[in-house]
Amino acid sequence: MSEEIQKLKQLLSFPKEIAIITHRNPDGDAMGSSLGLGGYLHKLGHNIKVIFPSEYPLSYGYMKNVDKVIIFDLDHNVARKAIENADIIFCLDFNGLDRVDKLGENIQFSKAKKVLIDHHLDPEPFTDIEFSDTGASSTCELVFKVIDQLGDKAMIDPEIGECLFTGLVTDTGSFRYGTRPYTYVVAGELKMLGVDDYKLADKIFNSQKEKHLRLLGHCLANRMEIMKDYGVGIMWLTRKDYTDFDIQRGDTEGIVNYMLMMENIKVAAFVTEQPSIIKISLRSKGDISVQEIAGKYFNGGGHKNASGGGVYASLNDIIEKVKKVMPLYLPKLIT
Ligand code: 5GP
Numbered sequence: 001m002s003e004e005i006q007k008l009k010q011l012l013s014f015p016k017e018i019a020i021i022t023h024r025n026p027d028g029d030a031m032g033s034s035l036g037l038g039g040y041l042h043k044l045g046h047n048i049k050v051i052f053p054s055e056y057p058l059s060y061g062y063m064k065n066v067d068k069v070i071i072f073d074l075d076h077n078v079a080r081k082a083i084e085n086a087d088i089i090f091c092l093d094f095n096g097l098d099r100v101d102k103l104g105e106n107i108q109f110s111k112a113k114k115v116l117i118d119h120h121l122d123p124e125p126f127t128d129i130e131f132s133d134t135g136a137s138s139t140c141e142l143v144f145k146v147i148d149q150l151g152d153k154a155m156i157d158p159e160i161g162e163c164l165f166t167g168l169v170t171d172t173g174s175f176r177y178g179t180r181p182y183t184y185v186v187a188g189e190l191k192m193l194g195v196d197d198y199k200l201a202d203k204i205f206n207s208q209k210e211k212h213l214r215l216l217g218h219c220l221a222n223r224m225e226i227m228k229d230y231g232v233g234i235m236w237l238t239r240k241d242y243t244d245f246d247i248q249r250g251d252t253e254g255i256v257n258y259m260l261m262m263e264n265i266k267v268a269a270f271v272t273e274q275p276s277i278i279k280i281s282l283r284s285k286g287d288i289s290v291q292e293i294a295g296k297y298f299n300g301g302g303h304k305n306a307s308g309g310g311v312y313a314s315l316n317d318i319i320e321k322v323k324k325v326m327p328l329y330l331p332k333l334i335t
């Protein structure tokens with residue numbers, strides 16, 4: 001048993017107040033890891049509060065206990081109290097306190113023991129016990145590993161398993177990237193524990209509303225520009241688009257990936273005009289590190305092939321900046 005697992009086992013040896021928090025704009029992995037771990041710790045007899053900084057995509061509404069999640073944006077005081085009262089705070093699927101907005105301060109100054117479970121590069125040292133593995137497909141994969149190493153694999157029931165399997169599927173684009181052999185071991189184990197992966201895939205991928213497809217059509221037809229010479233695709237959404245298409249949080253998830261379906265496109269950038277900030281999502285194929293680009297030019301970070309950032313500027317400025325920066329990272333293609 002590793003030293004970190006021993007420390008964690010000790011911490012969990014009698015009932016505690018536990019807060020589990022994940023990053024703003026939670027995705028399938030953030031939600032699945034938080035709710036999966038929460039389900040397991042609840043079974044151990046702990047009192048669990050799961051906190052999301054902002055609202056979640058409704059397509060993940062099938063996860064057990066998602067209706068009990070405290071959303072900081074909607075319930076500042078309840079979320080702060082949950083952090084204040086916690087004996088243990090689990091920080092899942094993020095690597096720095098700036099990813100959880102103002103709650104970062106509450107976490108920083110809390111006396112609780114802090115445990116990180118994460119697969120992002122360069123974790124900041126803000127926790128007491130760290131399970132950081134950048135080779136993992138997903139935080140869900142790591143949560144499975146931690147539960148297994150604690151000797152409790154058998155406590156993973158189909159509902160907890162479904163949460164964890166969600167992160168495996170969504171963070172790997174349905175097992176198309178980011179995997180390692182162990183990822184498939186975990187998928188196999190979860191299936192043996194009763195997860196119905198076909199039904200789950202149906203819940204994850206066939207839950208779109210008409211407006212989602214219309215928005216996708218709008219992006220592809222009217223909001224896409226290709227830098228042919230460099231293999232870069234750029235897409236954007238204006239504030240007016242947000243109103244016209246009734247875009248809610250999570251509604252744009254995944255759209256950036258469509259540009260990578262073109263064979264010569266190596267990098268895709270999706271720029272959106274939020275109420276006070278311009279948000280950028282970057283995706284790449286192969287060796288090009290969008291993490292470096294996000295960090296250097298867009299005040300962000302993430303993974304080598306999937307990163308994001310946010311900048312106070314105009315939408316046009318950021319689109320122009322993307323056009324200036326990309327040629328620095330991509331050789332000009334001979335066309
Ligand atoms: P997305 O483009 O889906 O919002 O995010 C892709 C990846 O980039 C995620 O793994 C996320 O952790 C990271 N990311 C997104 N936005 C930010 C940001 O503003 N700052 C940092 N550091 N990482 C981000």
Ligand code: MN
Pocket residue numbers: 029030093119138139171
């Ligand atoms: Mn993740």
